[in-house]
Amino acid sequence: MSGLEIALANLTSAPVLAFVLGILATVVKSDLRLPDAVYQTLSIYLLLGIGIKGGVALSNSSPAEVALPLLGALILGAVIPAVAFFALGFMTKLDAINRGALAAHYGSTSLVTFTAGVLFLESLQLYVEGYVSTLLAVLEIPGIIVGLALASRGLKRKVSWSESMREVLTGKSILLLVGGVLMGLTMGASGYSQIEGFFGALFPGVLTLFLLELGIVAGKRIRDIKKGGIGLVVFAVTFPLIAGSFGVLTGHLAGMSVGGSAALGIIAASASYIAAPAAVRLALPEASPGVYLSASLGITFPFNLTVGIPAMLAISQRMEGVF
Amino acid sequence: MIMKQRKLVTVVIEAGLARRLEGDLRAAGAKGFTSTLAHGAGPRDQRASEVDGGNVRVESVVSNEVLEVILEKLEKDYFPFYAISCWVSQVEVVRDERY
Numbered sequence: 249m250s251g252l253e254i255a256l257a258n259l260t261s262a263p264v265l266a267f268v269l270g271i272l273a274t275v276v277k278s279d280l281r282l283p284d285a286v287y288q289t290l291s292i293y294l295l296l297g298i299g300i301k302g303g304v305a306l307s308n309s310s311p312a313e314v315a316l317p318l319l320g321a322l323i324l325g326a327v328i329p330a331v332a333f334f335a336l337g338f339m340t341k342l343d344a345i346n347r348g349a350l351a352a353h354y355g356s357t358s359l360v361t362f363t364a365g366v367l368f369l370e371s372l373q374l375y376v377e378g379y380v381s382t383l384l385a386v387l388e389i390p391g392i393i394v395g396l397a398l399a400s401r402g403l404k405r406k407v408s409w410s411e412s413m414r415e416v417l418t419g420k421s422i423l424l425l426v427g428g429v430l431m432g433l434t435m436g437a438s439g440y441s442q443i444e445g446f447f448g449a450l451f452p453g454v455l456t457l458f459l460l461e462l463g464i465v466a467g468k469r470i471r472d473i474k475k476g477g478i479g480l481v482v483f484a485v486t487f488p489l490i491a492g493s494f495g496v497l498t499g500h501l502a503g504m505s506v507g508g509s510a511a512l513g514i515i516a517a518s519a520s521y522i523a524a525p526a527a528v529r530l531a532l533p534e535a536s537p538g539v540y541l542s543a544s545l546g547i548t549f550p551f552n553l554t555v556g557i558p559a560m561l562a563i564s565q566r567m568e569g570v571f
Numbered sequence: 572m573i574m575k576q577r578k579l580v581t582v583v584i585e586a587g588l589a590r591r592l593e594g595d596l597r598a599a600g601a602k603g604f605t606s607t608l609a610h611g612a613g614p615r616d617q618r619a620s621e622v623d624g625g626n627v628r629v630e631s632v633v634s635n636e637v638l639e640v641i642l643e644k645l646e647k648d649y650f651p652f653y654a655i656s657c658w659v660s661q662v663e664v665v666r667d668e669r670y
Binding site for chain 1: 585587588591608625651652653
């Protein structure tokens with residue numbers, strides 16, 4: 249498959265089309281929204297499903313196979329937000345607090361970007377190591393910590409670390425992802441076969457519905473983009489490619505497959521818009537949500553969904569054989 | 572029946588801050604509160620919780636002294652930063668020892 253065919257296959261996939269429909273709904277000022285309870289249910293389903301599948305796959309992997317990718321993910325978690333913080337210093341006029349807030353978002357991860365990416369890779373019959381969702385859980389937290397720490401250099405007061413960390417650790421993202429991995433590890437393949445119909449076959453459909461709602465939310469954010477200036481827009485589309493390339497490289501160095509390395513690249517390229525905003529809002533009230541949410545949700549998320557995912561696969565295919 | 576005067580303080584705040592606010596109400600001396608989900612729009616629209624949760628409306632019936640503490644706390648730690656709306660009304664209660 250050529251790069252163009254891959255890009256086209258991604259753009260015409262059901263989740264991406266639903267996302268575009270959601271954005272269109274905001275353009276025509278439709279009042280379409282998923283009811284809040286449905287949105288919450290779908291997000292719980294996705295988080296738990298990803299966790300369980302990762303855990304089941306982990307139960308079939310040897311510790312030696314997982315150790316290097318895990319170490320690589322931890323290094324990515326520390327390096328990416330630091331690079332984002334300093335890159336923003338060159339590219340924008342934002343103060344340290346807002347740069348730290350953005351670093352927390354870009355250091356952390358987006359479950360939906362990852363899920364759409366993995367479904368896309370699997371639709372191309374590419375093998376993706378099952379334990380990558382464990383890497384997703386690992387990468388979710390350090391970015392937020394590093395981002396907040398960098399931002400705190402611009403503050404004259406102390407950051408309320410305990411409250412923000414409790415929010416991150418007990419928030420549903422980590423609780424369901426890590427809990428799901430533990431459940432999957434415990435139940436193994438035989439236990440999973442009993443719930444596979446619900447968490448396996450229905451999964452792409454639920455993701456499609458979820459992306460419809462995210463399209464609506466992102467569409468509303470796109471209007472705020474001008475607040476951040478052109479430097480922020482450039483950052484929001486170039487940084488995912490840089491961070492994602494680090495991720496793909498790390499995957500290959502750690503001995504992962506082409507699909508697995510692309511998936512790690514997608515995780516590294518993605519920016520958080522659920523866990524990180526919640527933590528940043530509590531710890532850094534001075535930072536502007538108009539800046540960090542517009543960048544992560546309004547620009548980077550649609551960019552990754554349409555361009556970033558196939559780009560990571562293309563980069564991973566290029567790197568194959570080099571290592 | 573004898574009714575006593577109390578103040579009802581109503582705060583509408585972005586959902587991500589609700590837990591902190593409820594803790595601060597307790598710390599200020601409020602003996603209880605009621606929280607319900609809410610949605611609406613304000614003049615500034617400065618929120619981070621659009622993706623997750625919307626707003627929460629937190630209500631508490633308190634004495635004048637506790638109200639002062641709550642309003643000072645809001646003025647210092649909430650009003651400058653968050654999507655928040657707050658108003659106070661005069662109410663009458665029976666069983667005044669509960670409030």
